[in-house]
Amino acid sequence: MSRKLLELTINGEKHQLLAEPHWTLLQVLRGQIGMMGTKENCLEAECGVCTVLLDGHAVNSCLLLAGQAEGHEITTIEGLGQPENLDPLQAAFIACGAVQCGYCIPGMILTAKSYLDENPGYVPSRQEIREAIAGTLCRCTGYSKIVDAISQAAQDRLTGNTLTESKETAA
Amino acid sequence: MNAEAFRATGRVAGKRLPRMDGVGKVVGKHVYAADFTLPGMLYGRILRSKKPHARIVKIDASRAKAIPGVRAVITAADIPAVRYGQAVRDAPVFALDRVLFYGHAIAAVAATTLEIAEQALAAIDVELEELPAVYDPEEALANAVLVHPDWQDLKALPILVRDGNMAACAKIKSGDVDAAFAKAYRVYEHSFKTAIQHPGYTEPRASVADWDANGNVTVWTNTQLPFDTQNTLAEILDLPSARVRVIVPGIGGGFGGKLRIGVEHYAALLARKTARPVRVLSTSEEELTAATPRQSAVVHLKTAVDREGKLLGRQGRIIVDCGAFAGSGPGTAAVSLQVLAGPYRNGSLALEGVAVYTNKVPAGSFRAPAGPMANFAVESQMDIIADDLGIDPLELRLRNIVHEGDLGPSGEVLKAVSIEECLRKAAEAIGWHDRKPAPGRGKGIACSWWMTTGGSSGVYVKINPDGTATLVSGAVELGTGAITGASQVLADALSLDLSDINVAGVDTQTSPFDYGAQGSRTAFSVGNACLAAAADLRQQLFDLAAQQWNIGTEGMELRDKQVIAGNKAITIAELARISRLSGGGLIAHGTAISPPPAYDPGKLENHLLPVWNTPSFHAQAVDLSVDSETGTVSINRYVVAQDVGFAINPTYIEGQIEGGVSQGIGQALSEEIVYQDGRVMNANLTDYKMPTALDVPEITCILVQCASAAGPFGAKGVGEPPCIHPPAAIANAIASATGARLYSLPMTAEKIVKELRTARE
Numbered sequence: 023m024s025r026k027l028l029e030l031t032i033n034g035e036k037h038q039l040l041a042e043p044h045w046t047l048l049q050v051l052r053g054q055i056g057m058m059g060t061k062e063n064c065l066e067a068e069c070g071v072c073t074v075l076l077d078g079h080a081v082n083s084c085l086l087l088a089g090q091a092e093g094h095e096i097t098t099i100e101g102l103g104q105p106e107n108l109d110p111l112q113a114a115f116i117a118c119g120a121v122q123c124g125y126c127i128p129g130m131i132l133t134a135k136s137y138l139d140e141n142p143g144y145v146p147s148r149q150e151i152r153e154a155i156a157g158t159l160c161r162c163t164g165y166s167k168i169v170d171a172i173s174q175a176a177q178d179r180l181t182g183n184t185l186t187e188s189k190e191t192a193a
Numbered sequence: 194m195n196a197e198a199f200r201a202t203g204r205v206a207g208k209r210l211p212r213m214d215g216v217g218k219v220v221g222k223h224v225y226a227a228d229f230t231l232p233g234m235l236y237g238r239i240l241r242s243k244k245p246h247a248r249i250v251k252i253d254a255s256r257a258k259a260i261p262g263v264r265a266v267i268t269a270a271d272i273p274a275v276r277y278g279q280a281v282r283d284a285p286v287f288a289l290d291r292v293l294f295y296g297h298a299i300a301a302v303a304a305t306t307l308e309i310a311e312q313a314l315a316a317i318d319v320e321l322e323e324l325p326a327v328y329d330p331e332e333a334l335a336n337a338v339l340v341h342p343d344w345q346d347l348k349a350l351p352i353l354v355r356d357g358n359m360a361a362c363a364k365i366k367s368g369d370v371d372a373a374f375a376k377a378y379r380v381y382e383h384s385f386k387t388a389i390q391h392p393g394y395t396e397p398r399a400s401v402a403d404w405d406a407n408g409n410v411t412v413w414t415n416t417q418l419p420f421d422t423q424n425t426l427a428e429i430l431d432l433p434s435a436r437v438r439v440i441v442p443g444i445g446g447g448f449g450g451k452l453r454i455g456v457e458h459y460a461a462l463l464a465r466k467t468a469r470p471v472r473v474l475s476t477s478e479e480e481l482t483a484a485t486p487r488q489s490a491v492v493h494l495k496t497a498v499d500r501e502g503k504l505l506g507r508q509g510r511i512i513v514d515c516g517a518f519a520g521s522g523p524g525t526a527a528v529s530l531q532v533l534a535g536p537y538r539n540g541s542l543a544l545e546g547v548a549v550y551t552n553k554v555p556a557g558s559f560r561a562p563a564g565p566m567a568n569f570a571v572e573s574q575m576d577i578i579a580d581d582l583g584i585d586p587l588e589l590r591l592r593n594i595v596h597e598g599d600l601g602p603s604g605e606v607l608k609a610v611s612i613e614e615c616l617r618k619a620a621e622a623i624g625w626h627d628r629k630p631a632p633g634r635g636k637g638i639a640c641s642w643w644m645t646t647g648g649s650s651g652v653y654v655k656i657n658p659d660g661t662a663t664l665v666s667g668a669v670e671l672g673t674g675a676i677t678g679a680s681q682v683l684a685d686a687l688s689l690d691l692s693d694i695n696v697a698g699v700d701t702q703t704s705p706f707d708y709g710a711q712g713s714r715t716a717f718s719v720g721n722a723c724l725a726a727a728a729d730l731r732q733q734l735f736d737l738a739a740q741q742w743n744i745g746t747e748g749m750e751l752r753d754k755q756v757i758a759g760n761k762a763i764t765i766a767e768l769a770r771i772s773r774l775s776g777g778g779l780i781a782h783g784t785a786i787s788p789p790p791a792y793d794p795g796k797l798e799n800h801l802l803p804v805w806n807t808p809s810f811h812a813q814a815v816d817l818s819v820d821s822e823t824g825t826v827s828i829n830r831y832v833v834a835q836d837v838g839f840a841i842n843p844t845y846i847e848g849q850i851e852g853g854v855s856q857g858i859g860q861a862l863s864e865e866i867v868y869q870d871g872r873v874m875n876a877n878l879t880d881y882k883m884p885t886a887l888d889v890p891e892i893t894c895i896l897v898q899c900a901s902a903a904g905p906f907g908a909k910g911v912g913e914p915p916c917i918h919p920p921a922a923i924a925n926a927i928a929s930a931t932g933a934r935l936y937s938l939p940m941t942a943e944k945i946v947k948e949l950r951t952a953r954e
Binding site: 052056057058059061062063065066068069071098099100102103104105108115116117119121123124125126127128131148151152153155156157158160161162163164165167168169 | 209211212214216217218219222223224225227230393394395396397443444445446474477673674845847848852854855877879883885886887889891892
């Protein structure tokens with residue numbers, strides 16, 4: 023086994039590390055860099071909890087070799103909003119009650135972000151949203167409130183509304 | 194404590210407030226057990242059997258131990274021969290002389306990397322000699338092959354009736370069923386089968402263990418029952434339980450699949466052997482071959498009715514397949530009897546629940562254990578009866594349901610009974626008047642009842658000098674929102690906002706006892722304990738204010754974060770500061786236990802859970818279409834009317850309902866751990882099919898609020914019931930749409946199309 027120098031751009035920051043050629047991006051994110059927001063489960067791209075963005079598009083980091091991510095912009099959940107400045111999708115997930123155990127949520131939010139960004143200026147139907155997130159399993163919610171949240175975020179980006187976790191949206 | 198003195202103000206309890214742990218979860222900062230690491234940590238992996246039943250001839254780990262980076266290999270030979278289990282102590286840590294199922298743990302390895310640990314597993318030489326095995330639970334009852342030939346030597350609860358592969362047999366009897374069958378207008382007899390279903394939590398079971406210099410072990414793990422896990426670990430490790438500390442950092446779902454010890458013991462044993470922290474994380478294959486799924490079951494049900502469809506008597510036998518260890522099977526078999534009785538006036542009952550060993554995966558307590566299996570049988574048969582008698586299925590149910598003050602199957606008086614309201618509301622919302630709107634399209638309904646599990650809860654509540662409160666509870670927030678709900682109850686009672694409540698982490702060393710996040714009890718029981726603590730704190734605040742003002746406490750009120758007496762007012766924050774100077778601060782220990790109702794022990798035999806606490810009532814209805822060529826089911830709409838007593842936070846109650854229905858749809862249509870000759874054929878998430886966003890319809894939730902006497906502000910347990918009815922409701926809708934009646938789960942397109950073709954021929 024021979025480790026090679028990898029340079030990855032994660033959430034706008036450059037990371038250099040020595041990695042085995044067969045390591046996946048998920049292994050590197052969680053095991054080497056210690057960014058645990060990207061979750062681990064089936065390791066065969068069925069459950070979707072490991073989803074990250076590669077140049078803005080959702081990918082399963084459990085199947086992508088870390089080396090293949092070189093030269094691309096990687097976005098993980100840590101690179102979206104911060105607690106005091108949530109991304110509108112993150113705020114909508116909270117406001118709509120779309121979060122339960124939360125283990126699928128980073129992957130779900132990034133999948134939704136990729137989908138909405140690929141379809142700008144458009145409010146998708148609930149069925150279209152369901153199709154877009156069908157690759158990410160959630161066992162807690164039955165998906166309804168996740169669809170509510172993505173739909174809400176899609177509408178808000180057109181009307182310019184910003185949801186924050188305020189008491190108004192909570193009530 | 195005078196917890197009854199609190200009434201919901203509507204200010205915090207009852208509101209759709211956002212959950213307290215939501216922000217951490219959406220930004221990826223919430224730490225789950227699977228995320229937890231320690232410096233210098235080793236990676237543990239388990240070697241599991243690929244044979245369903247075999248004698249262990251030889252285990253040779255010398256090649257594995259020689260691999261650089263391997264720090265330990267342990268087998269049964271390296272540890273005391275402890276056997277654990279709730280009802281029967283039949284489960285060893287590793288296979289002893291025989292492997293008993295495909296997936297049975299044989300050895301564990303710790304290494305410096307996961308890859309080296311995996312190489313080491315492959316380098317352990319195991320020689321197995323296959324033995325005859327038994328997979329069918331009814332065949333197992335003949336005892337031709339014994340899963341535990343030493344069954345008589347195993348320690349077990351004295352209430353259990355055991356015989357070879359039969360691990361338990363519970364009964365409920367009431368009235369004279371033979372007489373009922375003799376005088377019946379019609380007698381219906383059917384058999385139903387259900388499959389093994391994985392809980393499907395997205396976070397695999399994960400534990401990190403570390404031993405300190407004093408010989409105490411700490412385990413960070415995603416258990417639903419930290420105190421039960423602590424005790425089981427103490428037995429396995431041969432330590433007093435106080436020297437075992439269990440911390441639950443965060444948990445990615447459980448659904449009953451993370452109740453009992455999972456991988457904690459492997460992590461702890463490997464950590465002891467290596468003197469290093471060790472992490473063990475289950476793989477998907479281990480989850481599907483060696484976790485604790487829902488038991489499969491066979492139900493035989495015979496029902497007598499009169500000409501008007503009134504139930505005269507029911508005879509039922511349910512056989513619950515425990516797999517290789519009894520696990521929760523004896524309890525599941527017992528509880529299934531109350532589900533078989535249903536929310537009905539049955540006339541007479543003779544019900545028997547049997548738990549049986551087979552050479553398959555040991556099962557557990559997946560959400561509403563026994564609920565969907567027994568309900569699938571009862572509610573399918575209700576529709577068969579209705580069809581045969583030419584009575585509308587809703588009408589048949591309404592003629593037979595229980596009413597306020599009726600006696601339940603254990604002879605208990607039923608209170609806060611709301612089944613009629615649930616049935617009528619679900620039927621109305623699905624448009625029951627138009628039950629077969631088009632060819633290939635139909636509607637189905639099913640109803641049930643379920644308990645709010647008892648057990649005690651303790652909480653500490655501390656008032657901080659900034660006027661906020663800290664809630665310390667041993668109850669795990671599984672994701673249901675139960676701890677947010679209990680905090681809403683607490684905030685309401687203390688006149689605080691939800692944002693004033695801080696929740697401490699669960700740690701068996703510092704948290705008061707809680708019976709655990711199970712049985713639809715967390716918000717209910719922790720909420721009650723919070724009310725008890727609030728009553729105590731209120732008195733402490735009044736006493737302090739009385740001292741400050743030199744007056745009595747009569748007429749004092751806790752309102753707007755202040756103690757108020759006439760025109761005097763002092764803030765909770767100020768009183769907390771005064772208490773710190775003079776009395777060590779404000780803290781209360783609130784406790785709750787919900788005693789079971791009185792019942793008639795003469796109706797029960799060998800029943801582990803003889804009577805239900807604070808039952809809830811519910812009905813579900815579905816509108817679906819069936820493709821006559823492919824057998825594919827498309828669910829158009831789904832309605833749930835569930836009595837929650839009092840909706841502490843409607844948003845998360847809806848979330849429980851929508852999630853539970855989704856799991857029930859999976860059980861109804863697609864989910865099954867498939868065995869062939871004792872081997873699991875679909876041990877991956879490609880072939881084990883859980884519902885995606887495209888498989889779950891829009892769900893209408895109707896929250897019926899028929900207040901209970903025992904719950905906080907009248908609440909009843911919420912979490913389990915939603916997954917009980919979908920198999921029956923969907924089976925009834927398929928029959929309504931196509932005329933085809935399915936008797937086994939899952940009702941796959943293949944099974945449906947086969948039925949349709951048979952009907953056409």
